[in-house]
Amino acid sequence: MPGTAGYDFAMLLRHLSLLIAIAAATLIAVPSAQAATYAVNTTADAADLLPSDGICKTAANTCSLRAAVQTANAVSGADTVTVPAGTYVLASGLAVTNSITITGAGARQTVVDGPSNMEAIKFTGGSSTMRGLAVANSGVGVIVQDAEALLDQIAVRDNSPGFSNGAGAGLYIQGVGADVELRRSSVTGNRILQDTTDAYGAGISVQGGKLTAVASTVADNAIGGSTSATRSNNAFGGGIEVSSGSAALRHVTLSGNTVTSDSSARYGANIYSNNNPVTIEDSLIAGDNSPGTPPSCMFAGAAKPVLAGRNLDSGITCGFGAGHLNSVDPLVRALGAFGGETDTTPVQVGSPAIDAAGACEPGGDQRGAPAAGAACDIGAAELSTDVAVTVQSSRASVAAGGDVTHVLTVSNAGPDTATGVGLDLSAPGGQVTVATPSTGTCTVAVHCDLGTLTPGSTATVTVVVQAGTGTPLLSTAHATAATPDSNSANDSVTASTTVTGGSAGGDKVAPVLGALKLSGKAKTKKAITVTGTLSEASTVTWKLDRLTAGRTSGKKCKTGLRKGKRCTIVKKLGSKSAAAAAGKLKLVIPAKFPKKAIPAGTYRLTVTAKDAAGNTSKARTLTLKIKR
Numbered sequence: 001m002p003g004t005a006g007y008d009f010a011m012l013l014r015h016l017s018l019l020i021a022i023a024a025a026t027l028i029a030v031p032s033a034q035a036a037t038y039a040v041n042t043t044a045d046a047a048d049l050l051p052s053d054g055i056c057k058t059a060a061n062t063c064s065l066r067a068a069v070q071t072a073n074a075v076s077g078a079d080t081v082t083v084p085a086g087t088y089v090l091a092s093g094l095a096v097t098n099s100i101t102i103t104g105a106g107a108r109q110t111v112v113d114g115p116s117n118m119e120a121i122k123f124t125g126g127s128s129t130m131r132g133l134a135v136a137n138s139g140v141g142v143i144v145q146d147a148e149a150l151l152d153q154i155a156v157r158d159n160s161p162g163f164s165n166g167a168g169a170g171l172y173i174q175g176v177g178a179d180v181e182l183r184r185s186s187v188t189g190n191r192i193l194q195d196t197t198d199a200y201g202a203g204i205s206v207q208g209g210k211l212t213a214v215a216s217t218v219a220d221n222a223i224g225g226s227t228s229a230t231r232s233n234n235a236f237g238g239g240i241e242v243s244s245g246s247a248a249l250r251h252v253t254l255s256g257n258t259v260t261s262d263s264s265a266r267y268g269a270n271i272y273s274n275n276n277p278v279t280i281e282d283s284l285i286a287g288d289n290s291p292g293t294p295p296s297c298m299f300a301g302a303a304k305p306v307l308a309g310r311n312l313d314s315g316i317t318c319g320f321g322a323g324h325l326n327s328v329d330p331l332v333r334a335l336g337a338f339g340g341e342t343d344t345t346p347v348q349v350g351s352p353a354i355d356a357a358g359a360c361e362p363g364g365d366q367r368g369a370p371a372a373g374a375a376c377d378i379g380a381a382e383l384s385t386d387v388a389v390t391v392q393s394s395r396a397s398v399a400a401g402g403d404v405t406h407v408l409t410v411s412n413a414g415p416d417t418a419t420g421v422g423l424d425l426s427a428p429g430g431q432v433t434v435a436t437p438s439t440g441t442c443t444v445a446v447h448c449d450l451g452t453l454t455p456g457s458t459a460t461v462t463v464v465v466q467a468g469t470g471t472p473l474l475s476t477a478h479a480t481a482a483t484p485d486s487n488s489a490n491d492s493v494t495a496s497t498t499v500t501g502g503s504a505g506g507d508k509v510a511p512v513l514g515a516l517k518l519s520g521k522a523k524t525k526k527a528i529t530v531t532g533t534l535s536e537a538s539t540v541t542w543k544l545d546r547l548t549a550g551r552t553s554g555k556k557c558k559t560g561l562r563k564g565k566r567c568t569i570v571k572k573l574g575s576k577s578a579a580a581a582a583g584k585l586k587l588v589i590p591a592k593f594p595k596k597a598i599p600a601g602t603y604r605l606t607v608t609a610k611d612a613a614g615n616t617s618k619a620r621t622l623t624l625k626i627k628r
């Protein structure tokens with residue numbers, strides 16, 4: 001019937017409208033599936049008010065690290081959590097159950113300080129990345145349980161006492177689904193100290209799944225031996241222990257890891273594997289090989305390590321065999337900050353690990369330092385410097401017979417200290433008359449021995465070249481070092497100076513005096529030293545005047561008056577001239593000048609310089625207040 005049909009149609013429209021409204025409400029309530037970024041803005045440890053709303057917000061209206069992780073866990077999508085510099089003290093562990101990227105400001109700037117009785121961060125689901133931070137001072141630094149995790153440029157340090165079963169104080173990997181890549185990171189200073197039947201892997205414990213460690217350092221981890229010995233029946237792997245699952249190490253350094261216990265059952269100070277596959281490639285293992293100490297490596301059962309590239313064992317317990325370096329001192333430094341965001345143990349000059357690796361790690365070593373030398377080094381840290389030289393010249397042209405001054409700056413931009421730094425300079429068509437280094441020694445030939453340059457430091461060499469009659473005058477400097485240099489393109493520099501006809505008398509460029517500065521204190525009956533700089537070899541003349549405050553009386557300036565315009569009485573004491581080389585200038589005013597001790601008072605020192613062509617510099621003055 002028409003009435004019934006109309007009724008059914010109206011009801012249908014109302015049902016459809018209701019369904020659309022419900023669907024719309026549902027879409028509004030469910031957070032977006034698109035990945036979001038949560039920016040942490042407080043170091044306080046506070047929970048999120050409502051993680052499911054997709055907004056990182058605590059009761060204090062801030063975004064804490066805990067709130068950011070809780071929100072990222074609650075919503076879909078692979079979210080990012082950015083953590084600025086600061087120390088984040090956690091009251092309890094953080095559980096990561098979803099795919100998340102946690103990015104800090106660098107492992108020396110962003111520190112997650114975990115609880116002492118449990119893990120700091122635990123990954124239990126998804127595929128996550130943690131980059132650029134340190135995890136420290138917790139029971140266990142990081143746990144990865146049946147999850148995938150990339151740990152990139154992180155420091156897992158100083159965690160203790162380890163997991164509840166006495167394993168993995170630094171990094172604990174568990175479950176067949178666990179897949180962990182440790183890249184350009186450090187695992188250091190982690191200890192297992194509690195009483196337990198057995199203790200496993202103070203640095204890293206693999207209890208299932210897979211560990212891949214690349215360009216990373218595992219050092220100074222220990223089972224026992226800190227504040228007390230671990231009362232365990234057995235101690236396995238101070239650095240890395242593989243109970244089940246597998247491990248692959250590429251360009252890894254294991255150094256200084258130890259195991260102690262109440263019994264003699266101590267296995268693998270640096271690495272222990274219980275019949276599980278371990279691949280070792282271009283890695284360095286340095287351990288204590290004195291009699292009675294636990295073996296540095298122990299591979300129990302039939303499974304022996306699969307070797308690739310060239311590896312180094314300071315002893316013979318790792319069983320590397322032919323084609324590798326066995327029973328050699330790798331000359332590693334003590335663990336420390338040698339550039340980059342994580343600590344390393346770089347090798348020193350003369351180490352057999354230098355240029356001995358089978359292949360290089362793309363992207364550089366643990367610190368990001370590029371290869372230096374003929375090949376890459378074995379281990380996590382490449383011995384790498386970047387010695388460079390630049391030049392500043394006093395002039396672009398000079399008359400034949402005139403002088404040009406070059407200030408050469410040698411720098412080290414690499415992560416390691418450059419030793420045996422040298423500088424050679426040649427100036428065909430000219431003659432070097434002065435070569436003055438800021439450190440070390442130079443011959444006028446010119447060869448300079450500048451000693452060592454720490455990362456970021458510089459040394460200067462001031463060279464004066466007398467032009468001949470040729471044109472142009474080319475002065476070429478080349479810097480060298482005993483340590484490997486990662487960039488040879490900046491080792492040399494050439495300064496070109498046009499030589500004009502005639503003699504030195506055609507030189508119209510005046511020498512330049514730098515600002516004068518008092519060195520030490522100015523006292524009576526003692527010599528006074530003043531320093532400065534000089535652009536070219538010249539005759540320097542200085543004069544000393546005594547300045548006495550007075551008042552005008554008519555046209556004269558007199559002392560002892562209470563009225564009249566203030567004025568200064570200038571009394572000349574004398575002057576002196578001497579030849580000075582280009583570069584650093586040192587003037588010494590003798591205690592007696594000219595014949596008597598200079599009395600206390602205010603003085604004005606005026607200095608000028610005249611070069612061989614007769615050009616005179618602008619005068620420089622310095623006020624001296626000489627005290628008793």
